[in-house]
Amino acid sequence: MTAPNLPAPSSGTAPDGTPSTPRGLPHRGGALNPSADALAERFGDAIVRSEATWGETTVFVHVESLHEIVRWLHDEPTQRYDYLVDVTAVEYRDAMRPIEVVWHLRALGHRRFLRLKVELPKRGTLIVPSVIDVYCGADWLERECYDMFGIKFDGHPDLRRILLWENYQEGFPLRKNFPLRGRFSRAEQLKQALAQDPEARYSMNELTIAEAFDSLPEDMRRRLAADRARTGEEGVE
Amino acid sequence: MTETTTRRTIEVALGTSGLDANGMPIRAPLVVQGHNAVALEGTSTFEPELDSDHMLINIGPQHPATHGVLRLVLELDGETVVRCVPHIGYLHCGFEKIGEYRQYNQIIPWTDREDYLNSPGNNVAFALGCERLFGVEITPRCTVLRVIAMELSRIISHVVWLGTTSVDMGAFTPFLWLYQERENVYNLLEAWVGARLTTSMTRVGGMAADIPDGWLDGLRAFIKGFSKTLEESVKMLETNAIWAGRTVGLGAMSAEEAVNAGLSGPMLRASGVAYDVRKDFPYMDYETYDFDVPVGTAGDVYDRFLVRAEEMRQSIRILEQAVRRLPDGPVNIDDPRLILPPKHKATSEMESMIHHFKLVMEGPRPPAGECYVAVESPKGEKGYYMVSDGSAKPVRWRIRPPSFVNLSAIPRMVEGHLLSDVIAINASIDIVMGEIDR
Numbered sequence: 280m281t282a283p284n285l286p287a288p289s290s291g292t293a294p295d296g297t298p299s300t301p302r303g304l305p306h307r308g309g310a311l312n313p314s315a316d317a318l319a320e321r322f323g324d325a326i327v328r329s330e331a332t333w334g335e336t337t338v339f340v341h342v343e344s345l346h347e348i349v350r351w352l353h354d355e356p357t358q359r360y361d362y363l364v365d366v367t368a369v370e371y372r373d374a375m376r377p378i379e380v381v382w383h384l385r386a387l388g389h390r391r392f393l394r395l396k397v398e399l400p401k402r403g404t405l406i407v408p409s410v411i412d413v414y415c416g417a418d419w420l421e422r423e424c425y426d427m428f429g430i431k432f433d434g435h436p437d438l439r440r441i442l443l444w445e446n447y448q449e450g451f452p453l454r455k456n457f458p459l460r461g462r463f464s465r466a467e468q469l470k471q472a473l474a475q476d477p478e479a480r481y482s483m484n485e486l487t488i489a490e491a492f493d494s495l496p497e498d499m500r501r502r503l504a505a506d507r508a509r510t511g512e513e514g515v516e
Numbered sequence: 517m518t519e520t521t522t523r524r525t526i527e528v529a530l531g532t533s534g535l536d537a538n539g540m541p542i543r544a545p546l547v548v549q550g551h552n553a554v555a556l557e558g559t560s561t562f563e564p565e566l567d568s569d570h571m572l573i574n575i576g577p578q579h580p581a582t583h584g585v586l587r588l589v590l591e592l593d594g595e596t597v598v599r600c601v602p603h604i605g606y607l608h609c610g611f612e613k614i615g616e617y618r619q620y621n622q623i624i625p626w627t628d629r630e631d632y633l634n635s636p637g638n639n640v641a642f643a644l645g646c647e648r649l650f651g652v653e654i655t656p657r658c659t660v661l662r663v664i665a666m667e668l669s670r671i672i673s674h675v676v677w678l679g680t681t682s683v684d685m686g687a688f689t690p691f692l693w694l695y696q697e698r699e700n701v702y703n704l705l706e707a708w709v710g711a712r713l714t715t716s717m718t719r720v721g722g723m724a725a726d727i728p729d730g731w732l733d734g735l736r737a738f739i740k741g742f743s744k745t746l747e748e749s750v751k752m753l754e755t756n757a758i759w760a761g762r763t764v765g766l767g768a769m770s771a772e773e774a775v776n777a778g779l780s781g782p783m784l785r786a787s788g789v790a791y792d793v794r795k796d797f798p799y800m801d802y803e804t805y806d807f808d809v810p811v812g813t814a815g816d817v818y819d820r821f822l823v824r825a826e827e828m829r830q831s832i833r834i835l836e837q838a839v840r841r842l843p844d845g846p847v848n849i850d851d852p853r854l855i856l857p858p859k860h861k862a863t864s865e866m867e868s869m870i871h872h873f874k875l876v877m878e879g880p881r882p883p884a885g886e887c888y889v890a891v892e893s894p895k896g897e898k899g900y901y902m903v904s905d906g907s908a909k910p911v912r913w914r915i916r917p918p919s920f921v922n923l924s925a926i927p928r929m930v931e932g933h934l935l936s937d938v939i940a941i942n943a944s945i946d947i948v949m950g951e952i953d954r
Contacts, residue, residue: 291797300798306651306883333648333887362791363778364890369903369912383888383901383916387775387791394888416778419924427612442605442953452613453912459617 290334298390304334312336314358314386314393322348327398337394345397346408346434352384352393353413360384360393363414366421368428370455380407380430399430409434427453446502570598573935577606581684581939584949586923588938595934600927604920607953615913619879620646620720623913628714630915631951633673635715636665636705637893643718644799645889645900649882650720652854657845658722659800663838664735665717666800666891667831671742672701673894673946674824674831681821681943682753685762690749697742704734720880721855722848732839739832739839746832750825763817767929767941774815777925780918781896782823783945787815793892805834817944824946827894854880879908888916895919895946915954919947 290310291301308331315329315336325344330337340348352360364383377398384393399405409432411417421432422441429451432438440447448471449462461468475498576587585606591599611630615623627638640662647654654662675698679691702712708731709717709724717724753759769779774787784791792809794802810826812819848855856875857868884906890899896918903912922945929945930938 293803297803298796298798299803300801302653304648304651306885332885333651335887337886361775364897364899365888365901365914365916367901367912367914369886371903371911372905372907381901383899387789387796390796392797392888414778415776416921416924419920420778423920440605442608444605452610457613459613 292390301334305331307332309334312391312393314338314352314360314391317358318348318352321351335392335394337396339396339398342397342399342407345395346410346413348395349382349384349410349413358386359388360386360391362387363410363416363420364392366410366417366424368424368430368453370428370453372455374401374455377401378405378428378430380424382410404431405429406431406433408432409438411435427451429454575938577603582942583680583947585953586942586947586949588926588942590930590935590938592935595936597930597933597935597938600930600938602923602926604923604949605953607949609954611954612913612915615910617909619908620649620882620910621879623910624718625714625716628716629950630917630954631673631893631895631898631919631948632713633676633948634669634893634895634898635713636669636717637673637891638898639715639718640666640800641889641891641893641898642900643720644891645887645902646720646882648887648889649885649902649904650854650880651883652721652849652851654721655846655849656843657726658847658849660838660842661723661727661847662718663800663802663805664835664842665715667834667838668701668704670831670894671828672698674828675701677824677894677943677946678749678753678821681940682749682759684939684943685759687753687756687759690752693745693749697738697745700738700741704731704738707731707734719848719855721851726847732842735835735839739835743829743832746825746828753821754825760818762937762940763821763944765814766817766933766937767944768814768816769925769929770815773928774925777928778921779896779925780921781892781894781946782820782827783896783922785810786812786819786823788813793890793897797890799889799891805837807833817940820944820946881906881908890916893918895948895951896922915951917951917954919945920952923947923952 289299289302290304291298293299311329311331315338318338318340319326319329322340322344325341325348327339327341329339349360352358362385364385365381366383367381369379369381377400380397380399382395384395385391386393397407399407405428407430409417409421411421411432411434418435418437419441421435422438424430425432425435425438426440426442439445443452450457452461463471571592573590573592574587575590576582577585582588587603587606589601589603590597609629611626615626618626624639624642627642628635631638643662675694679694679698682688682690705715705717706712708727709715711717769777769783769787771788774784775789775791779787780791788811790809790811793799794807795809807830808826810823810830812823852868852871853875856862857865857871861868862872863869882904884904886901886903888899888901890897892898897916898918899914899916901912901914901916902910905911926942926945929941933941
């Protein structure tokens, strides 16, 4: 299985402390990131469990404490997780397993990598706190996660679809119950695409500029009025 | 004829006037006397009453300066950007969804098509992720070959960036010089794996092919020629007043801002943060190569240019070392559960035929688990987060797209600058919409 002449296993740090290429990582177990212990000590019951997979530490936390934990990891001088790598989610094929929301954090100074996870039961509401006030880079990552999984990020100022269009009706594509080819038939997709006015493409946010509402195409005014009635937002008129 | 108020004041940036103490181009007021100017009594300082309304302007998605199908909605006060709202998704193909329906080796062609200027780099990154997920170690020769592939791919990407950006700024010559070098790299890749743009050159546990005889000589010749072209192109721009006037001081991000916004790659390093995945979280023995990580000071468009230019020089250094150290030996690991047997064996030996059949029909199965493997792509930290439930297809294949996160900071970078500077700032991010929209 292994080729000859391979160097000795390493966990990612050479004996003198400099980073090195990790080798021979264990599948399960192995050394946890020191931050996992620090988190368990500081937050106690808010931490569900910690585990190491292929040399990476995952800390499962309760959703209520997530924001506080991320804030602490960012601000605490001994941790300094100053870099948000990614926000995403995982849904397993096993329908009984909860959806996991995943945050990948890096401490650039300490050269540490930590994965935070929150488990959301599928029957409940899919809502987690937004970390945009800690990391402004979370903006689009959270929007994409909402777009693809329908997970709401409480506290995000502008949580709308990002890769798909604003009035996409088919649901959330990365959910396992979403078919690979989409929910609607090709004929229906084509019909909807042709029915749209290609000029009706500014968002509500942009139309607050320059009193542009009155000069809009009729169908877009109707759509925006319907949106307003649905969400109860204040209009531009 | 009351509307002939044609006396206006226009500010122009004089390309040759250089920079002021703040590093901004010196702008000389130029008074234009209209063709039919009528000097009215007591109106010599007349200014037409400007409408105070802000204007909404739309750039893209079909616009050559947006480097793809990016759409920016800008709110302008005169010519100054007050607000910028980017819209993306025009190229969304659902790569991550498709990946959940493919075996691991079948996903590799998809990685070609996301950041299509960095196909070899994506192939290598994906294969590294799979190998961590399968728990296998690649051979020493394969490691060095992959380093060569990644650095060539970094050169392609930076060369395209420098060429297209210089066209955006009005310099056409570097574009032609540098695209010739890109062709040379593609010729090398074609000789290696048969494809130019969509290389699909890695497999889980190895490479699609070993390099052919004499390939390293071609690489040495390329390194020699490319160094010269690079220096000429950089020299042409580095001290050019027009180039400096259109790049210095634009879109600056401080180090804290850049880290907080999740920027990576040359965007982050131009702001003075020496974070390079190759140094800080090494892979493929990058810690044993001797190369430097260039950082900027101001974090503006000009610094991003300098950082990328220096990165190409460092890539050449890495390539030279890799050529010297390339060991002999097998490219693929010796594991019939992962690597296809040679065709002649698959058609003549029972065991090889069974392995071939199982590999093609069922695909290799990693143990249940997950991993996040990041590499330093030309755009920044490119990561693949893969989750397996023990079956032959991933439960989740997540691409961490560096240009997606870098682009998300564009409102902060362009606000307060002129409309024409938006083009320069947008170019400096080095976006590839295939990767942003996936």
